[in-house]
Amino acid sequence: MAVTALYRYPVKSMLGERLERCRIDERGVPGDRAYALVDVETGTVATAKVPRRWGALLGFSARCVGEPNGEPPPVEITFPDGSVHHSDDEDIDAALSAAIGREVRLTATPPEGAAFEEVWPDIDGLAPEAVIAGTRVRDEDTGEPVSRFDLAAMAPQPAFFDLAVLHVITTATLRRLRELAPGATFDERRYRPNVVLDGGAADGGADFVENGWVGREIAFAGGATATVSIPTMRCVMTTLAQGDLPRDPDTLRIVAKHNRVEIPGLGTWACAGAYADVTSPGELAVGAPYQVR
Incomplete structure (x- = not known):
């Protein structure tokens, strides 16, 4: 079993960069979610989990300029029109605001009480009804409820992670999803993992192997270890058009139908992949072996 892909997303909800190798530590992949946009009007951290407001972010891509060394690295941002900007440009906030159509600021420092919003599309089984009702702050024009959550609930703070520092998914899970819905586009990029692992047969042929991790x-192999904390709850963001991938609601509907997981203390959620905490720092490389123990 080996690592098949590595990803970093320097700006939250923008497309990221594929890596051949990287180092991980207690804060995850250096440079991952180093920046985010903050809505000037509301103070909310922008995320494509609310597509009508922020889905356009998936038309941007970001990459680190040089390797991060503990401080937020300079980031190059390619806009949907192909123009290239940089995180340290004097007019970066104005350029982003004009392109998105809403006043934002790019920051490497989460605001105090940082939170994000998430819309719940009309798909059965995504999340516990009690959680949706208890976190609901407003409704979209479509009637879909929108919840508000604190950032980085399971990560060293301050940080721009939704929940935890490392997201892992296996080729076995992606393969099983394709078997369940051959016409859907179950591309690993939709799920925004940091680490994609080849695996399946060694785990007893389970449909969604990460559930058992x-x-x-x-x-x-490079010395790093990570302890799996909970399965990854999935959201509307996986269904959105991004890069060369089309909009595809089945990529979430099938997960919600076939892999609802009971998470202790949190209820039952539609899941694919897993979150993990880095317990020992070290190197990761595409093609390098790993073990689950």
């Missing part, structure tokens, strides 16, 4: 340790 909670509490177990992933040991990478």
